[in-house]
Amino acid sequence: MQPESGHRSSHCFPPRRNEYVAAALILSTLVPTATATVYPSNHKLYKFDYHPKSQGYQEPIRPLSKRQNPIPLIVTxxxxxxxxxGLATQSGEGPESxxxxxxxxxxxxxxxxxSWAGRVWGRTNCTTGDDTATCATGDCFGRLECEFSGQVPVTLAEFTLSGGVTGRQTFYDxxxxxxxxxxxxxxxHPAGNTTxxxxxxxxxxxxATPGYLMAPNRTGTYYTNSSFPMPYDTSQTNGGIADWCPWDLQAFPPSKPGDGIFPYPDDQIQRPVFxxxxxxxxxxxxxxxxxxxxYDDPNVCKRSNYANAAKTICPDAYSFAYDDQTSTFIIPSGGGWEVVFCPEGRSTDILSTFGAQLQQIASSGQVTDQVKDTAMNLTYIESRPSGAANLKMPNLLAGVVAAVVAVVAAITL
Incomplete structure (x- = not known):
């Protein structure tokens, strides 16, 4: 069906069920501490900001007529x-659109x-009018401009630019x-104090979408440069990730032939790329x-099959409520951000690779020459196990949380 006159829709992503289609660790100087439970946007206990500032921190008051110290936010x-x-602002001065x-x-x-805190996501297969956009995923109540988070399922980029006990740390995931x-x-995009x-x-x-994965390599230069090899997950292939989502959790599962009588859930029906x-x-x-x-206890609430699959596919991403310590990244405030949709390369594996170095940074408050040398050491990176192989928090990261508060002043002064 063609969109109505004056409307547009994308055809790469199947708008509905039966249509098939053919981007770290920002632990630059810190490791995350987070104690809140994270719920999806459509849950009744959902809160936007899971990394609030200390109650003792007073955010500076800025006039609304002029943005001071603007932070670049780029979407590609x-x-x-x-x-x-779609972009949603929880606090601070949001983007122009x-x-x-x-x-x-x-x-x-x-x-x-x-001091902005917010999130960015991509909407797909939208039919648009002057100020409307009805989308298959990420929909904002049919509006082009979003006032709230998008309809699930969506991959989220989340930022709290002025977090921590002093408001001088950036949390993101x-x-x-x-x-x-x-x-x-x-x-x-580094600032002067974070270069x-x-x-x-x-x-x-x-x-986690077939067609965007490059050949399995433990290191490479996607999202970095040749001096600092990026660690990647090596467990996945384009063919393998096609079936990572549990069958019953697909947003638009393909129809089953033969009256739907197939083995469940691992039937051999080909899934769409999108x-x-x-x-x-x-x-x-x-x-x-x-x-x-x-179940509101990390010792009681266990990872679901979805959480295990998601963490295997994307080791550096949040996958369920108590995933904070292997998924939240913290650096000094100041720099800007670019959110890239559909990057080519591989999912990064930063946290499990550089756990010891991040602990050292958290303890000393400095990126030492030794840490930089390790970041450049290809042999070291390739010797580290992939985070996808161990879904529990690595022991090297366990001591970091207690050191984070001490690091804040040292890094941001």
Whole structure:
């Protein structure tokens, strides 16, 4: 069916069920501490900001008429088809637009205030009017400009630019807690006080869509440069990731021939390339999947099959409520960000690779020459086990959380 006159829709991503289609660790100087439970946007206990500032921290008051110390926020579409990025502001001065159309290869340059907290996601298969956009994934109540988070499932890029006990740290992550729809990469644009952070410590990526994965290599130069090899997950192939989403969590599962009588859930039906996946919590709101009620305890709430699959595919991404310490990245405030949809390369594996170095940074408050040398050491990187092989928090990271508060002043002064 053709869109109505004056309307546009993308055809790379199947608008509905039966249509098939053919981007770190920002632990630049810190490791995350987070104690809050994270729920998907459609959950009744959902809160936007899971990394609030200390109650003792007083945020400076700035006039609304003029943005002071603007932070670059860039959105790039590397997908083969048009997407409609959505942006939601939880606090601070938001970007110039909260929703817009972005064609293949296009980039939108914006700025946000230095205390901005918000999220960015991609909407797909939208039919648009003057100020409307009805989308298959990430929909904002049918509006082009988003006022709230998009409809699940969506891959989220989340930022708190002025977090921590002093408000001088940036927290960020790639989250699959709301599910997954598009590959996402985060590229850090350093400020004057953060240029010493190795790029392979900060630029995270999650790629779980066939066709965007490059050949399996433990290291490479995607999202970094030749001096600082980026660690990647090596367990996945384009063929393998096609079936990563549990069958019953697919947003648009393909129809089963023969009256649907097939082995469940591992039937051999070919899935579409664009195969958005709901998280277990977003799909069912079950307390055991959402870590609510009697399950509101990290010792009680266990990872679901979805959380295990998502963490295997994207080791540096949030996959369920108690995933904070292997998924939240913290660096000194100041730099800008680029959110890249559909980056080519591989999912990054930064946290499990550089755990010891991040602990050293957290303890000393400095990126030492030794840490930089390790960040450049190809042999060291290739010797480290992949985070996808061990879904529990690495022991090397366990001591970092206690050191974070001490690091804040040392790094940001």
């Amino acid at each position: 579409n590397s997908c083969g088809d048009t997407i409609w990025p 909260s929703g817009f159309e972005l064609g293949p290869g296009e980039t939108r340059n914006m700025t946000v205030g230095s 790639i989250s699959l807690v709301d599910g997954y729809n598009l590959p996402v990469g985060l590229v850090y 010493n952070i190795p790029p392979n410590f900060v630029n995270a990526a999650c790629i 195969d958005p996946c709901k998280s277990a919590c977003a799909s069912t709101n079950d307390p055991s999947a959402c870590c609510t009620g009697k």
